[in-house]
Amino acid sequence: MINVIKDEDIYWHFREYDIILIGTNIYCTMSQGIQLKVMLNYPYVYEKNLETKYGDIDKMGTILECKSENEPTFCLCFITKGYNFRPDLEKDYLSYDALENTLKLVNIKYKGKKIACPLLGSSRFDGNGDKKKILHIFKKVLTDVECTVFDYFQKSRAEEMKEVRDRELAVKKEDRKAYYEMVRKRKEEAEERFKKNGHRRY
Numbered sequence: 001m002i003n004v005i006k007d008e009d010i011y012w013h014f015r016e017y018d019i020i021l022i023g024t025n026i027y028c029t030m031s032q033g034i035q036l037k038v039m040l041n042y043p044y045v046y047e048k049n050l051e052t053k054y055g056d057i058d059k060m061g062t063i064l065e066c067k068s069e070n071e072p073t074f075c076l077c078f079i080t081k082g083y084n085f086r087p088d089l090e091k092d093y094l095s096y097d098a099l100e101n102t103l104k105l106v107n108i109k110y111k112g113k114k115i116a117c118p119l120l121g122s123s124r125f126d127g128n129g130d131k132k133k134i135l136h137i138f139k140k141v142l143t144d145v146e147c148t149v150f151d152y153f154q155k156s157r158a159e160e161m162k163e164v165r166d167r168e169l170a171v172k173k174e175d176r177k178a179y180y181e182m183v184r185k186r187k188e189e190a191e192e193r194f195k196k197n198g199h200r201r202y
Helices: 010-016 033-041 043-050 096-109 131-141 157-174 176-197
Strands: 002-006 019-025 063-066 074-080 114-118 146-151
Touching: 002 131, 010 033, 010 114, 019 033, 019 096, 033 043, 043 063, 043 074, 063 096, 074 096, 096 131, 131 146, 157 176
Parallel strands: 002 146, 019 074, 019 114, 114 146
Antiparallel strands: 063 074
C-alpha cells in the first residue's frame, strides 16, 4: 500500500517508521537535500556508505541498510550515477531500472514493515525524474510493505539557510526582543547538535 503526503519534509518523521529509504548515487556523496540532513544528523549512515566502493557501477540498483542503536534505520537506494545541474546535460538522470530493482529488494527485505521515503528519484539531488513514472513504479513493486511517500520540494542547504535568515530579519523589523530570542534558540540548538554529531549544521 502506498500513501502519499504532499509538501511535508520527511526529516521530521523519521522515528515514526520502521525503515527510511533514501535515494543516492554511487559516489558516496550526500551533499544536498535530505541526503545532507541524514549525513549530518545520522553520521553512521554516511560512514556505512563510505564502506562501499567509490563509483562502483555494480552498486546501481542495490540497497544498503544502515543501523545504529536507538536511532532510525535507513536504507540507501543506489539509483543514480551522480548528480549535476549543468543545463547542457540531460535533465532526467534517474535510472528507472535501478529504482525498480532497489524497490524490489526493499519489498522482499522489509515485507510487512512500515517504511517511508521522499519520492525517490524525483528531486534535483537524486535523479530529477518524472514523478508520475516514479509513482507508477512504487505502486507496481511495493506490494508487501506499507509505504508512505513524502512528495515535497527538497531545498539545498543554501536555500534553507536563506529562508531561516529571512524569517529572522522579518521578525527583527517588528520585535527586536523576539528576534534575539530566535537567534539565541538557534545557537543553542546548534550547540546541541555539535555535542551529538560534532557539527552545528541543521
